Amino acid sequence: MSSSNSDLNSRQLLAVEHGNGPLLIFAGAGSGKTRVLSRRIAYLLENNFAQAHEILAVTFTNKAAKEMRSRIEGLISARSRDLWISTFHAMCIRILRAHADRIGYKHSFVVYDSADSKAAMKRVFKKQKIDSKNVDPKMVLRAIDKAKNDNLSPDALKQNGHAYGQFTALIASLYREYQEELLRSNAMDFGDLLFQTLRLFREHPSIAALYQNNFRYILVDEYQDTNHVQYLLVKSLSSVHKNICVVGDDDQSIYGFRGACVETILNFQTDFPDASVITLSTNYRSSRTILSAASAVIAHNKRRQEKGMRTDNPDGELISSHCAATEKEEARYIAEKIMERQRRASRSDEQAEESLAVFYRTNSQSRAIEEALCRLGIPYQIFGGHRFYDRKEIKDILAYLRLIHNPNDNTALLRVINTPARGIGKTSLQKLSLYAEENACSIFEGINRLISSKDSPLSKAVVSRVRAFMEMILRFQQHYDSLPKREEGDSASTERQHSGTGAAMGEQLPTLIHRIATESGYLGALENDDSAESQSRIENILELCTVALDFSQQSIEQGALPSVEAFLDRTSLASDLDQ
Numbered sequence: 407m408s409s410s411n412s413d414l415n416s417r418q419l420l421a422v423e424h425g426n427g428p429l430l431i432f433a434g435a436g437s438g439k440t441r442v443l444s445r446r447i448a449y450l451l452e453n454n455f456a457q458a459h460e461i462l463a464v465t466f467t468n469k470a471a472k473e474m475r476s477r478i479e480g481l482i483s484a485r486s487r488d489l490w491i492s493t494f495h496a497m498c499i500r501i502l503r504a505h506a507d508r509i510g511y512k513h514s515f516v517v518y519d520s521a522d523s524k525a526a527m528k529r530v531f532k533k534q535k536i537d538s539k540n541v542d543p544k545m546v547l548r549a550i551d552k553a554k555n556d557n558l559s560p561d562a563l564k565q566n567g568h569a570y571g572q573f574t575a576l577i578a579s580l581y582r583e584y585q586e587e588l589l590r591s592n593a594m595d596f597g598d599l600l601f602q603t604l605r606l607f608r609e610h611p612s613i614a615a616l617y618q619n620n621f622r623y624i625l626v627d628e629y630q631d632t633n634h635v636q637y638l639l640v641k642s643l644s645s646v647h648k649n650i651c652v653v654g655d656d657d658q659s660i661y662g663f664r665g666a667c668v669e670t671i672l673n674f675q676t677d678f679p680d681a682s683v684i685t686l687s688t689n690y691r692s693s694r695t696i697l698s699a700a701s702a703v704i705a706h707n708k709r710r711q712e713k714g715m716r717t718d719n720p721d722g723e724l725i726s727s728h729c730a731a732t733e734k735e736e737a738r739y740i741a742e743k744i745m746e747r748q749r750r751a752s753r754s755d756e757q758a759e760e761s762l763a764v765f766y767r768t769n770s771q772s773r774a775i776e777e778a779l780c781r782l783g784i785p786y787q788i789f790g791g792h793r794f795y796d797r798k799e800i801k802d803i804l805a806y807l808r809l810i811h812n813p814n815d816n817t818a819l820l821r822v823i824n825t826p827a828r829g830i831g832k833t834s835l836q837k838l839s840l841y842a843e844e845n846a847c848s849i850f851e852g853i854n855r856l857i858s859s860k861d862s863p864l865s866k867a868v869v870s871r872v873r874a875f876m877e878m879i880l881r882f883q884q885h886y887d888s889l890p891k892r893e894e895g896d897s898a899s900t901e902r903q904h905s906g907t908g909a910a911m912g913e914q915l916p917t918l919i920h921r922i923a924t925e926s927g928y929l930g931a932l933e934n935d936d937s938a939e940s941q942s943r944i945e946n947i948l949e950l951c952t953v954a955l956d957f958s959q960q961s962i963e964q965g966a967l968p969s970v971e972a973f974l975d976r977t978s979l980a981s982d983l984d985q
Contacts (some may be wrong), residue, residue, distance in 0.1 A: 424446070424684075425650065430651075430678075431652070435658060436689040442686065447489065458488035459620070460623065462623070462643065463491045465627045466631055468496070470627060471491050474627075475491045495599045497976075505613055517978035519796075522595075525821075531543060533946045541576070549569075554635065557634055560578045563577065599637055608868050628653070629653060629654035629670065629674075630656050631666040633666055633667060687715050688718075689716065690719075693720060694721045695725060697715055708928070734778075740764060741778035798943070799932075803821060805971075810886045820835060825928070829871050829873050841855075856869070857872055857876065883919070912962055923947050929944060
């Protein structure tokens with residue numbers, strides 16, 4: 407036994423020191439699964455089972471990936487640099503950056519968030535003359551996302567005629583048009599990152615073989631929360647060496663609404679009949695009372711893996727429950743309980759108000775609770791509001807950066823061409839969009855043609871404003887061209903060397919962002935508004951510069967180039983689950 411593993415219990419150690427072949431680890435709540443995964447990776451490296459670049463570890467959130475890498479670095483130091491430790495989406499974007507041209511995309515593709523996808527779908531609706539009052543674009547996007555999670559193409563969805571009843575053919579048609587719109591913009595949405603990677607493997611077996619042969623050991627965390635396309639990716643990547651280790655707990659599967667299928671973990675032994683199965687049944691986190699109550703509730707599930715969870719922790723406080731008739735009564739009960747605890751704590755000099763939390767399922771439930779807390783004068787703080795990258799001013803500046811990086815990004819162009827206001831109105835934008843559509847080109851390319859054409863459908867005044875905008879973007883692009891970037895076709899791990907000192911390289915990206923915010927007139931417009939909200943937005947833009955500086959410095963420290971492409975990938979993949 408390695409001295410670093412002396413603190414593991416017998417089952418944890420068995421999982422860590424498992425040799426070759428498939429391994430299924432049922433890890434009950436609080437049973438130390440992150441420790442086991444980290445120690446297993448360290449064990450594989452220390453005992454020369456594989457080199458760092460031959461190990462792939464997939465986690466559910468960016469935060470979990472960061473924590474796992476940090477733990478491994480504490481065990482094996484700098485050898486963790488070449489490990490593939492990421493979420494499914496980050497893994498796929500890394501693969502697609504190297505091979506996107508094989509499926510019709512440029513390597514500079516951008517990743518659309520939900521707002522970008524909605525804007526693209528609106529353009530599809532307009533082209534198809536569909537009224538959003540009759541068909542909800544959000545419903546269509548949800549259906550498309552589900553289809554991608556199920557690895558269904560537009561044609562495959564159409565063949566499944568019962569999927570959405572009489573709307574199936576329409577949704578399949580909109581799905582196809584939406585994909586064409588994304589391709590024109592050289593963009594992928596989140597579902598595409600996985601769906602297109604699987605398509606890449608299917609259409610180009612040699613590329614699939616490259617990764618299948620490279621990854622000698624694959625470890626997947628939270629396996630119970632994988633959806634069908636993630637399952638297919640894991641199955642494909644592990645098909646050569648079959649050294650697949652999955653960790654999860656069917657009792658903790660809560661993401662069915664996002665396409666997760668708990669049957670994936672329950673059927674693992676069907677896919678890998680020779681799999682070893684280890685159950686981690688010691689809970690290190692919860693009191694006996696909590697564990698007993700949770701076990702009693704979950705025991706009612708009809709199909710599950712029995713774990714027999716136990717703990718050496720003390721009994722702890724008893725659990726109480728309250729059934730309220732209305733949300734107001736529920737909120738009043740919560741507030742009064744908090745007040746009661748605070749009074750009790752004040753008599754014993756405890757800091758009760760700093761150790762209490764109220765969890766609710768949806769944001770709309772906070773209103774009644776906030777009102778009840780206010781009535782009793784209880785101070786509170788709400789976590790999980792707007793994500794930093796969802797704020798308007800941040801999305802605007804990043805849209806400029808996206809457009810500079812990928813001029814074909816129609817959504818980014820339409821967002822910033824009149825932001826701040828430049829006198830380029832909706833009618834002009836509609837004409838530009840129509841021209842691009844009729845000429846089968848991006849709006850950016852269409853504008854370049856129009857501003858030098860004698861037959862432009864735009865007025866001379868608008869042409870002048872559009873030309874000024876394009877000249878500004880060209881200046882930004884010239885600055886962008888001086889920044890470090892990956893060579894097209896290279897994998898994410900092989901980057902072009904860039905001249906200049908580390909300090910100078912670290913300042914280039916934040917300098918470009920600040921230049922965009924200044925020369926575009928964005929900061930000036932906010933300063934002229936002179937309101938508290940505008941001041942907050944200015945501070946957020948300056949914080950984005952700080953984020954870019956931190957990203958650049960971290961990249962240099964890790965031996966990577968602080969490219970715009972990598973920064974955009976980082977912001978796109980920032981997960982709401984990490985909040």
